[in-house]
Amino acid sequence: MHTIKDVAKKANVSIATVSRIVNNQSGYSEETKRKVLAAIKELNYQPNALARGLINKRTHTIGVLLPHFINAFGMELLHGIEEKAHEEGLSVIICSTDSFGAKTMKYLQVLNEKRVDGVIIIGPKLEEEYYDYVKRMAVPVVLLGTEKFDNRLPSVQVDNRAIAYSAVKHLIDKGHERIGMIAFHENGPSLRADGYRKALEDNDIIFNQERIVFSSGFAFEDGVHFFRKLMLQAPDITAAYIISDEMAVGAITAADRLGIKVPHDVSIISHDNLRVADMSIPKLTAVSLPLRRMGRTAAEKVFQMIQTGRPSESSIMQHEIVERDSVCMLAKAVRAKQPC
Amino acid sequence: MHTIKDVAKKANVSIATVSRIVNNQSGYSEETKRKVLAAIKELNYQPNALARGLINKRTHTIGVLLPHFINAFGMELLHGIEEKAHEEGLSVIICSTDSFGAKTMKYLQVLNEKRVDGVIIIGPKLEEEYYDYVKRMAVPVVLLGTEKFDNRLPSVQVDNRAIAYSAVKHLIDKGHERIGMIAFHENGPSLRADGYRKALEDNDIIFNQERIVFSSGFAFEDGVHFFRKLMLQAPDITAAYIISDEMAVGAITAADRLGIKVPHDVSIISHDNLRVADMSIPKLTAVSLPLRRMGRTAAEKVFQMIQTGRPSESSIMQHEIVERDSVCMLAKAVRAKQPC
DNA sequence: TTGTATGCGTTATCAC
DNA sequence: GTGATAACGCATACAA
Numbered sequence: 001m002h003t004i005k006d007v008a009k010k011a012n013v014s015i016a017t018v019s020r021i022v023n024n025q026s027g028y029s030e031e032t033k034r035k036v037l038a039a040i041k042e043l044n045y046q047p048n049a050l051a052r053g054l055i056n057k058r059t060h061t062i063g064v065l066l067p068h069f070i071n072a073f074g075m076e077l078l079h080g081i082e083e084k085a086h087e088e089g090l091s092v093i094i095c096s097t098d099s100f101g102a103k104t105m106k107y108l109q110v111l112n113e114k115r116v117d118g119v120i121i122i123g124p125k126l127e128e129e130y131y132d133y134v135k136r137m138a139v140p141v142v143l144l145g146t147e148k149f150d151n152r153l154p155s156v157q158v159d160n161r162a163i164a165y166s167a168v169k170h171l172i173d174k175g176h177e178r179i180g181m182i183a184f185h186e187n188g189p190s191l192r193a194d195g196y197r198k199a200l201e202d203n204d205i206i207f208n209q210e211r212i213v214f215s216s217g218f219a220f221e222d223g224v225h226f227f228r229k230l231m232l233q234a235p236d237i238t239a240a241y242i243i244s245d246e247m248a249v250g251a252i253t254a255a256d257r258l259g260i261k262v263p264h265d266v267s268i269i270s271h272d273n274l275r276v277a278d279m280s281i282p283k284l285t286a287v288s289l290p291l292r293r294m295g296r297t298a299a300e301k302v303f304q305m306i307q308t309g310r311p312s313e314s315s316i317m318q319h320e321i322v323e324r325d326s327v328c329m330l331a332k333a334v335r336a337k338q339p340c
Numbered sequence: 341m342h343t344i345k346d347v348a349k350k351a352n353v354s355i356a357t358v359s360r361i362v363n364n365q366s367g368y369s370e371e372t373k374r375k376v377l378a379a380i381k382e383l384n385y386q387p388n389a390l391a392r393g394l395i396n397k398r399t400h401t402i403g404v405l406l407p408h409f410i411n412a413f414g415m416e417l418l419h420g421i422e423e424k425a426h427e428e429g430l431s432v433i434i435c436s437t438d439s440f441g442a443k444t445m446k447y448l449q450v451l452n453e454k455r456v457d458g459v460i461i462i463g464p465k466l467e468e469e470y471y472d473y474v475k476r477m478a479v480p481v482v483l484l485g486t487e488k489f490d491n492r493l494p495s496v497q498v499d500n501r502a503i504a505y506s507a508v509k510h511l512i513d514k515g516h517e518r519i520g521m522i523a524f525h526e527n528g529p530s531l532r533a534d535g536y537r538k539a540l541e542d543n544d545i546i547f548n549q550e551r552i553v554f555s556s557g558f559a560f561e562d563g564v565h566f567f568r569k570l571m572l573q574a575p576d577i578t579a580a581y582i583i584s585d586e587m588a589v590g591a592i593t594a595a596d597r598l599g600i601k602v603p604h605d606v607s608i609i610s611h612d613n614l615r616v617a618d619m620s621i622p623k624l625t626a627v628s629l630p631l632r633r634m635g636r637t638a639a640e641k642v643f644q645m646i647q648t649g650r651p652s653e654s655s656i657m658q659h660e661i662v663e664r665d666s667v668c669m670l671a672k673a674v675r676a677k678q679p680c
Numbered sequence: 681t682t683g684t685a686t687g688c689g690t691t692a693t694c695a696c
Numbered sequence: 697g698t699g700a701t702a703a704c705g706c707a708t709a710c711a712a
Contacts, residue, residue: 001478004705005705018683019706019708050706054706056706061454082435086443091435094434095426103426107426114431138341147564181565220615231502280619343689344689354698355699355700357699359692360691367697368698369698388689391688391689391690392692393690393704394703395689395690
């Protein structure tokens with residue numbers, strides 16, 4: 001591994017001159033430039049980013065904290081981050097924290113020691129401990145997730161209440177009135193459950209406690225379990241809003257076992273619109289979240305903050321409904337010509 | 341951000357002493373140790389990894405190159421890598437190269453400038469250009485993939501011929517004889533197609549060109565397209581070996597459209613055993629690859645190479661067949677009591 | 681246009 | 697035990 005000194009020697013100039021040329025500043029003749037460039041090429045010289053970082057106080061590296069990143073959801077976010085980050089000349093170090101966040105503090109320390117230029121934290125909530133730490137790190141931090149989990153830091157999120165509202169409204173527009181929901185069991189109030197409720201209210205449908213069920217996770221298994229529970233609890237529903245694609249697929253499996261046909265007997269609309277949504281039978285109608293773009297946006301924010309030194313605004317990303325085959329019209333008049 | 345100097349000043353010692361204590365070497369009294377530790381805590385001092393790396397010539401960081409890492413397959417590998425790497429005190433920088441590997445050289449340069457301690461390359465093949473570069477980088481490199489794509493570098497792989505053999509053998513054991521396959525279209529000879537052929541041969545089943553079809557990808561869409569093609573080309577098959585879970589799910593969708601029931605009309609065995617395998621209807625019987633463990637193993641290898649300085653052996657990981665619902669017995673005698 | 685010298689935050693080699 | 701001080705590889709203020 002050659003250093004700037006080797007180049008200087010080979011080109012018969014000082015290291016200062018080499019440095020100038022490498023960082024293409026001004027202050028040298030074309031002649032020397034050629035000499036130096038030739039030496040660089042010949043020696044295969046690559047500047048040492050460590051030494052550079054030591055001086056410039058910038059490592060062109062950011063850290064990403066994501067909890068149990070095994071799932072496809074986080075993957076999409078990560079992909080967006082990585083893509084944008086590299087476009088801006090930033091490398092990304094991934095830190096996959098376990099479900100309990102036990103490793104998080106350790107990761108934060110590592111990132112701090114490595115003097116990353118910024119941090120993106122993916123996750124449902126920001127522990128006070130983490131917040132304190134990143135604050136002391138004094139580097140740009142942006143939060144990335146589906147919940148507005150903190151307002152002290154800039155974030156990229158979606159409006160879950162609006163999403164739930166859209167989803168349920170979509171079902172209502174399709175003629176459904178007895179609508180169930182698999183929500184996520186949270187400590188505080190659930191924005192999604194709120195949106196669900198509001199959509200019913202606005203359309204003069206009475207809310208029925210029995211039609212909402214709270215899951216402890218977002219996985220396939222949760223879907224089969226809680227859809228079953230939902231159907232037992234509220235057998236008369238004709239549609240359901242399920243807050244993750246995997247769960248929705250699980251619901252279809254559960255329905256299958258229960259002898260319920262989707263969408264003929266009950267329509268299903270899901271949340272996220274990951275690849276699986278397109279792979280199930282029937283294909284899932286879903287609320288689509290721009291996960292990739294959210295990742296990109298988060299990366300863009302940290303980059304901007306790094307450049308300007310001032311905090312960025314939070315962004316709320318738009319969602320849309322992608323219609324596929326898991327939801328059908330209910331109105332009898334329509335049903336005749338357009339069976340589902 | 342405080343430096344070792346600040347700590348030294350606050351503790352009334354020299355930076356040398358602080359350094360000794362931080363790296364817990366010997367050569368100081370308990371008394372000074374306490375003082376220094378107190379100062380460190382109070383100032384919240386974190387050693388600068390850049391400065392350290394500059395001297396020690398180790399960054400405790402490795403780079404991972406993975407092509408279009410969007411898919412669940414790469415995710416599993418990555419997860420294994422990350423897990424093990426952090427256990428060994430290594431951070432991992434991800435570099436997601438596009439399908440054409442156009443960005444690869446750029447990434448390699450970045451990793452080189454950052455002086456990573458090692459590199460893991462995920463992918464189907466190693467371009468000569470990349471090989472030359474990593475060789476010049478003079479850091480441990482391990483290849484991670486499903487193909488033994490190069491033998492100049494240590495790798496972690498599986499035995500694709502054996503896998504295909506196992507899969508087809510499984511179908512044969514279940515009474516199938518007219519077995520189709522969706523293989524991957526490669527330039528060279530396909531190990532999987534070889535294994536398929538060998539399994540037939542060993543069981544006195546004649547190979548029929550029509551029953552094998554070559555896909556250009558591994559995705560869901562490829563599955564629906566090529567399964568359709570396969571069924572048109574060889575309508576008499578009773579089973580098929582499909583080389584990715586996503587494709588297998590696609591095949592089920594295609595079958596559905598064709599009015600073919602899986603596994604009643606045709607059994608399907610897939611490859612990889614990702615989460616989707618468990619989510620389709622019917623659930624997929626699949627050859628399971630220990631992707632997570634493969635990732636861990638790759639990380640372990642680079643770590644070892646970093647420590648010892650000598651190259652590591654290549655590893656071939658074991659596979660196993662996970663029986664679920666997409667394959668059924670064919671023998672008529674059996675069929676009577678065990679319909680599928 | 682070019683070179684010298686200093687410092688970035690460490691570790692390590694000497695002295696004391 | 698402890699403390700100067702020289703590297704590590706580079707950028708830059710200052711001289712020339």
